[in-house]
Amino acid sequence: MNSQAAVELVGVDIRYDTTALHFDCTIEPGGIVAVAGASGSGKSTLFHVIAGFEEPDRGEVRILGKTMAGRAPAERPVSVVFQDNNLFAHLDVATNVGFGISSSLRLSVADRARIDDALDRVGLDGFGTRLPPTLSGGERQRVALARALVRHRPLLLLDEPFAALDPGMRAGMRALLQDLHDEENNTILMITHHPDDVRALADSVLFLDQGRIIAHDPVERFLERRDVAAINRFLGNE
């Protein structure tokens, strides 16, 4: 067992009425890990277990060597960017980012400067007073990333962050994510359905099928694999 691992899932079992999922894996710190698999394979459940939205029926989740048992989502060293509904639509952009610093919105002048800086870093300088409904899908995801930046959590979970974006925006967001990762040196887990995201961003790949992690490979090795039908389908090799 590596106590410095970013994430360790040790014999984690999750049971639903009709399905059972089992996760066992160790994720090293500092990389970008693509989490891939068909719909219903358990990717979102894996995220929910790490983020604290689901408690495992059995097994243990450790982040940076510490057990997460009984810890509420906000108490975990994790930031989450969802596929949608990342922003409170009735609050302006700066306030949405401000929640990353203080959940009660007690913000000092220095905090406000940090918010402006984070928005600047994601390319949204001057967007602080805008309301989310006036932003494009890509801009909204950037705001969510800005909030993750000010939170300074060592683990960032991205649940299909580019799903609603057109190809041009996807490329721009991938570049931004890579830059932010290089600056922050955090660990990123990113759910994706696109092999292009895997090729462009990931250092390694966790591949799930029917509630199990069936592959956890460095990206080069994963892209070469031809031995598993589900992976072949994902990579378009069939």
Next chain:
Amino acid sequence: MFAPAENRITITAGAVGLGGILLFVGLAIAALLLQSGDFGNGVLFDAYIWRVTRFTLLQASLSTLLSVALAIPVARALARRTAFPGRVWVLRIMALPLGLPVLVGALGLIEIWGRQGVLNTALAELGLQQPVSIYGLFGILLAHVFFNMPLVARLFLAGLERIPSEYWRTAANLGMPPGALFRFVEWPVLRGLLPGAAGLVFMLCATSFTLVLTLGGGPAASTIEVAIYQALRFDFDPPRAIALSALQIVMTGALLLALARVATEPAQSATTGRASRRYDARTGLSRASDAGWILFSLLFIGAPLMAVLGSGLRADLVKLAGDPSVHRALITSIVIAVLSALLCVGVAAAMIRAAGTVVARRHAPTLARAFASTVTASTSLVLLVPPVVLGAGWFLLLRPFGDVARFAPAIVVAINALMALPFVHRILAPAMATHAARTDRLTASLGIHGLHRLRWIDLPPLRKPLLMAFSFAMALSLGDLGAVALFGSQDMVTLPWLLYSRMGSYRTTDAAGLALFLGLLCLIFTMLGTAGDRRLPEGRKT
């Protein structure tokens, strides 16, 4: 919700709300059961009770038949005439009876159909000697149709407007005659809505109190609810009130079960506002027929409303405004309405949140799931145990403790809150569920909870449904006569009770002024709550 401590608080708050409702209703029923010792004397099989039951079912059946039969052509006409000047006002006028106190509507109908009303005056001038009498079965049917026909028409219109525009184009392309169009396009939609709409109207008419009390005209035209009131308030015959209450619960229980089986359509009384272009609307006959039905609905609903306005304006409003008894009644009504609306919205919100929290758990134990189902079902408990039955139970329960009027404010507030609960639940539950789905995970991951969550995340987007629920609950309470009829006294007079008293003592000018005042007050609250929102709660007690 994903924070265990917050979950516990949420579920506890919901459990307290549920416990309060069950206790309030349970104690009332227990009081009725405990004092039912005289059942052995055959009270239940008394001829009077069966006459009242028969009349209740008869008037409800006829009211339903008439409301539905008239609503179909009105809805079809409005669906076919998608754009004419004032269409939106016709729809608004059709929504008015929903927000109008029942007593005010009844007064408006008397102004038109009563012995001295517009219609009888016109008939007398034409030489007709026998006036139309609004009291008795005719008046009850008329009033029930006045309140329920627009409701059913709006339900049907919403259904017809949901028909895809391609259907009308295809029908036009195929050259379908009007009969075939009705049979193959319109009727299947209306047929789907019919059982739910008819069941709802039947339920509302079978449990009608204020209208029957006002327009019944005597024991020959009395429903079970009015008979309970008379048994307690005038005859002081608790065994009879208990027998009637038991009958009422059995009847409403059976009706609710039947309604649950037949009502397949989701409750949406509002029109979508998206009207398809109709190609069958161009013939002269259809134009004339549609104009006739729209004019009929406008006159039928609008005339009593205009009469209330006209006679109200003719009243000595300045004198009324300076009358201390009106001041007291107004203050009493507003205090009761505010308290009952606060109680209702607070309890509903707590119970909805608690049920949502329990259901969101992956491995919710059977007990927790039962709790969630009970929470949802309990919001409609007042439909099973109507206000007059609740009032009768509490009346009997509190009698040993002295003058029941002392407890009137608390009981009336609680009954009014329970009365509004089904509607408030229907307004808040979908809004709160959507809000929770959008924000629960995000707030949990950011650690926003407690008052901060309430202030920053929950209240701003939920303000509109909360306001709508609050104002609708207030309007219901302001216009209610049922609860206060049993418990009201000289010390506790509400505006509807004052209005009813003035009507009863033939101070009709005062009554007209008060009706205008009360009607405007309730409509303002209803409109405040529904401003910009097309969804209106469907149906209410008359």
